[in-house]
Amino acid sequence: MAKEQQPEVLKVLDVAKTQFYHFTAVVISGMGFFTDSYDLFCISLVTKLLGRIYYHVEGSAKPGSLPPNVAAAVNGVALCGTLAGQLFFGWLGDKLGRKGAYGITLMLMVGCSIGSGLSFGSSPTSVIATLCFFRFWLGFGIGGDYPLSATIMSEYANKKTRGAFIASVFAMQGFGILAGGMVAIVVSSIFRALYHADPYSVDPIGSTVSQADYVWRIILMFGAIPAALTFYSRMKMPETPRYTALVAKDQTKACQDMAKVLNVEIKEKQELAQPQNNRSSKFALFSKEFLRRHGLHLLGTASTWFLLDIAYYSQNLFQKDIFSAVGWLPSASSMSALDELYKIARAQTLIALCGTVPGYWVTVFLIDHIGRFAIQLIGFFFMTVFMFVLAIPYHHWTRPENNIGFIVIYGLTFFFANFGPNSTTFVIPAEIFPARFRSTCHGISAAAGKAGAIIGAFGFLYASQNQDKAKTDAGYPPGIGMRNSLIVLGVISILGFFFTFLVPESKGKSLEEMSRENEDEGDQVQPNRVEVTV
Numbered sequence: 001m002a003k004e005q006q007p008e009v010l011k012v013l014d015v016a017k018t019q020f021y022h023f024t025a026v027v028i029s030g031m032g033f034f035t036d037s038y039d040l041f042c043i044s045l046v047t048k049l050l051g052r053i054y055y056h057v058e059g060s061a062k063p064g065s066l067p068p069n070v071a072a073a074v075n076g077v078a079l080c081g082t083l084a085g086q087l088f089f090g091w092l093g094d095k096l097g098r099k100g101a102y103g104i105t106l107m108l109m110v111g112c113s114i115g116s117g118l119s120f121g122s123s124p125t126s127v128i129a130t131l132c133f134f135r136f137w138l139g140f141g142i143g144g145d146y147p148l149s150a151t152i153m154s155e156y157a158n159k160k161t162r163g164a165f166i167a168s169v170f171a172m173q174g175f176g177i178l179a180g181g182m183v184a185i186v187v188s189s190i191f192r193a194l195y196h197a198d199p200y201s202v203d204p205i206g207s208t209v210s211q212a213d214y215v216w217r218i219i220l221m222f223g224a225i226p227a228a229l230t231f232y233s234r235m236k237m238p239e240t241p242r243y244t245a246l247v248a249k250d251q252t253k254a255c256q257d258m259a260k261v262l263n264v265e266i267k268e269k270q271e272l273a274q275p276q277n278n279r280s281s282k283f284a285l286f287s288k289e290f291l292r293r294h295g296l297h298l299l300g301t302a303s304t305w306f307l308l309d310i311a312y313y314s315q316n317l318f319q320k321d322i323f324s325a326v327g328w329l330p331s332a333s334s335m336s337a338l339d340e341l342y343k344i345a346r347a348q349t350l351i352a353l354c355g356t357v358p359g360y361w362v363t364v365f366l367i368d369h370i371g372r373f374a375i376q377l378i379g380f381f382f383m384t385v386f387m388f389v390l391a392i393p394y395h396h397w398t399r400p401e402n403n404i405g406f407i408v409i410y411g412l413t414f415f416f417a418n419f420g421p422n423s424t425t426f427v428i429p430a431e432i433f434p435a436r437f438r439s440t441c442h443g444i445s446a447a448a449g450k451a452g453a454i455i456g457a458f459g460f461l462y463a464s465q466n467q468d469k470a471k472t473d474a475g476y477p478p479g480i481g482m483r484n485s486l487i488v489l490g491v492i493s494i495l496g497f498f499f500t501f502l503v504p505e506s507k508g509k510s511l512e513e514m515s516r517e518n519e520d521e522g523d524q525v526q527p528n529r530v531e532v533t534v
Contacts, residue, residue: 009241009245009251009254009255009258010241010242010245010246010259010510010511010512011510013155013156013158013241013242013258014158014159014510015158015159016158017158018158018161019261019272021156021261022156022157022165022521024233025152025153025156025165025237026153026165026168026169026235027230028230028233028237029149029152029153029169029282030149030168030169030171030172031172031226031227031229031230032105032106032109032145032149032172032227032230032234033145033169033170033172033173033176034172034173034175034176034179035109035113035126035142035175035176035223035226035227036109036142036145036146036173037172037173037174037175037176037177037180038176038177038179038180038183038222038223038226039078039109039113039138039142039220039223040078040079040082040139040142041134041176041177041180041316042180042184042219042220042222042223043074043075043078043135043184043220044075044316044348045180045181045184045219045341045344045345045348046184046215046219046220046341047055047066047067047071047074047075047509048066048332048340048341049122049212049215049216049337049340049341049346050066050074050128050216051063051064051065051066051071052064052065052212052340053212053213053216053337054124054127054128055070055124056066059132062332062333063332063333063337065332070102070128072197072457073128074128074131074132074135074455074459075130076457076458077132077135077136077139077453077459078135078136078138078139078142079139079313079450079453079457080136080139080450080454081135081136081137081138081139081140081141081142081143081145082139082140082142082146082450082453083139083144083313083450083451083454084139084140084143084447085105085139085140085141085143085144085145086143086146086147086160086443086444086446086447086450087143087443087444087447088140088143088144089101089104089105089143089145089147089148089439089443090144090146090147090439090440090441090443090444090446090447091147091439091440091443092144092439093147093148093151093439093440093442093443094247094436094437094438096238097243097247097248098148098151098152098155098239098243098439099152099237099238099239099240100145100239101148102144102148102152102234102235102237103234103481104141104144105141105142105143105144105145105148106141106227106228106230106231106234107141107231108137108138108140108141108144109138109142109145109223109224109227110224110228110231111139111224111279112134112135112138112141112222112502113138113220113222113223113224114139114224115137115219116131116133116134116138116221117216117217117219117220117221118217118221119131119134119217143443143446143447143450146426146442146443146446147430147439147440147442147443147446148439149169149441150166150169150170150186150235150316150426150427150429150430150442151240151430151438151439152237152240153165153166153169154166154242154430154431154438154511155240155241155435155438155511156240156241156261159508159509159510159511160368160508161368162368162431162511163367163368163372163427163431163506163507164364164365164367164368166424166426166427166430166431167360167363167364167367167426167427168364168454170360170423170426170427171360171361171363171364171423173356173360174352174356174357174359174360174361174418175357177316177348177352177353177356177357178349178352178353178356178357179262180345180348181345181346181348181349181352182345182349183219183222184219184341184342184344184348185342185345185346185349185512187218187219188215188338188341188342188345189342191211191212191214191215191338191375192338192339192342194291202226202303212337212338212341215313215338215341228272232428238257238260238261239253239257240257241254241257241258241527242254242435242511243256243435244257246434246435246436246517247435247436255391261404265335270396274483276491285437285440285498286440290437293406293516294432294433294434294437294441294515296502296506297432297433297503298433298441298444298445299495299502299503300499300501300502300503301425301428301429301432301441301445301503302444302445302448302449303496303499303502304376304380304421304496304499304500304502304503305421305445305446305448305449305452306448306449306451306452307452307492307493307496307499308380308417308421308422308425308449308452309449309450309451309452309453309456309494309497310452310453310455310456310481310491310492311383311387311417311456311489311492311496312417312422312453312456313452313453313456313457314436314456314457314485315410315413315414315417315489323344323347323407328347328403328406328407329343329344330343332406344465350407350411351407351411351414352414353409354411355410355411355412355413355414355415355418356414356415356418357418358418358419359414359415359416359417359418359419359420359422359423360418360419360422360423362415362418362419363375363418363419363420363424364423366419366509367423367424367427368507368508371505371507372424372427372428372505372506372507373500373503373504373505375419375423375424376421376424376425376428376500376503377422377497377500378416378419378420378495379416379417379418379419379420379422379424380420380421380462380494380497380500381416381497382416382420383413383416383417383420383421383490383493383496384414384490384493384494384497386409386410386412386413386416387413387486387487387489387490387493388486388487388490389409390406390409390410390413390486391483391484391487391490392487394482394483394486395483421496421500425445425449426446428503428506429441429442429445429446430442430505431504431511432503432514432515433515434515434516434517435511435515435517438515452532495533
């Protein structure tokens with residue numbers, strides 16, 4: 001089987017020095033992920049507040065809470081939208097180009113973040129229904145950011161530092177989670193201070209003041225700000241040279257675009273250009289040839305992301321329930337609504353600061369040294385270990401004197417999720433598939449992950465709540481459902497460890513080498529020659 005020569009313009013990309021544009025692209029793409037994670041995870045901060053505002057039973061001394069089906073819908077509907085957006089925009093990115101679909105995602109994110117905060121209605125049901133509508137379309141826009149940002153960054157980076165740059169884009173997710181907690185702390189603190197300063201207002205234990213309705217709306221609408229700030233910059237980004245050269249078949253334009261952003265002068269010699277007519281450029285997605293070359297790779301990237309997100313989103317979206325179960329947070333009836341939000345946000349911020357954010361950035365620093373494969377195995381292995389450490393002696397950790405130890409180990413599961421599969425599952429699909437399928441295959445892999453997240457959001461909510469009630473009624477100690485959920489998450493992490501062996505290592509290799517982009521059964525075709533001056 002013969003190989004075509006790699007187009008010279010792409011060889012130049014692979015060995016180009018790191019330029020200022022690489023860092024600019026990280027910021028522009030990364031701010032999308034900052035917004036994505038803020039919008040996806042800030043909902044977990046306000047669900048208890050929504051329950052107290054809209055589902056309080058008149059005359060009851062117990063604060064209101066969202067019914068399980070409503071809580072699952074509020075937490076999970078954005079994930080459903082994200083799954084659909086990943087598939088749609090992944091496909092669109094390969095059909096229209098990476099840049100062509102990029103602005104649409106931001107417009108959806110800005111508009112629907114604002115719409116989520118403006119969810120009004122004449123009844124609690126209508127408010128929640130409106131919120132779920134906007135959260136779905138918010139998720140749809142967020143979903144598009146996954147394949148587009150990853151593909152754009154991978155196609156501009158050189159092969160030596162490509163992993164670090166793609167991981168840096170995804171690492172902004174950690175700052176988004178951190179920002180969600182900090183915004184909730186600031187907003188709740190302001191409203192608490194206003195009530196304490198007003199002698200005619202009271203915010204007693206177990207109460208929910210009417211102005212708390214503004215709090216959750218402000219928190220949700222804040223997500224529109226970072227997305228809006230990067231809209232202009234995204235629209236100014238040129239199409240990636242790899243898409244232009246390999247999919248659009250316009251090497252002249254690819255040279256021009258690369259010259260603009262990488263500070264090189266490129267002169268192309270056109271006389272050797274020949275039309276390409278080979279099987280490599282013809283086989284279709286999911287054809288026999290695609291499945292022969294990349295079928296196991298796609299299974300590996302999709303399955304590991306699916307398994308990872310069951311565990312990761314179960315932990316993230318229901319942190320507040322886990323904190324309450326082990327006694328780190330007081331019961332809702334012992335706090336006012338604003339106090340409860342403040343303490344939940346403070347706990348989430350602490351976990352993000354000590355476990356989540358460091359995990360992302362350790363990956364950035366090490367991924368091009370020890371490789372994607374090793375990091376993913378390490379992450380799944382230690383996630384499994386710490387899940388079982390939490391679950392097996394679960395009732396030991398629920399004692400008040402031991403809950404700090406629980407939080408430390410719980411934080412380590414986040415560290416090794418992010419220094420591990422939560423980062424690498426994003427990086428690898430952007431590197432190992434052909435250019436004309438790259439965005440689509442990344443979208444499929446990411447959508448498999450969101451299918452896992454939906455299982456985590458819907459399934460484990462019911463599993464922990466309903467099983468806890470059933471077991472408690474039968475005489476078992478409280479929290480048995482949470483313990484069993486942690487055991488299941490540990491088993492899922494073991495499966496992720498073994499499915500990782502389907503994924504190839506891409507460290508130090510060009511995208512064309514990994515994707516076998518230039519492989520063909522026919523004769524060699526001489527590509528255009530270029531002269532490059534830095």
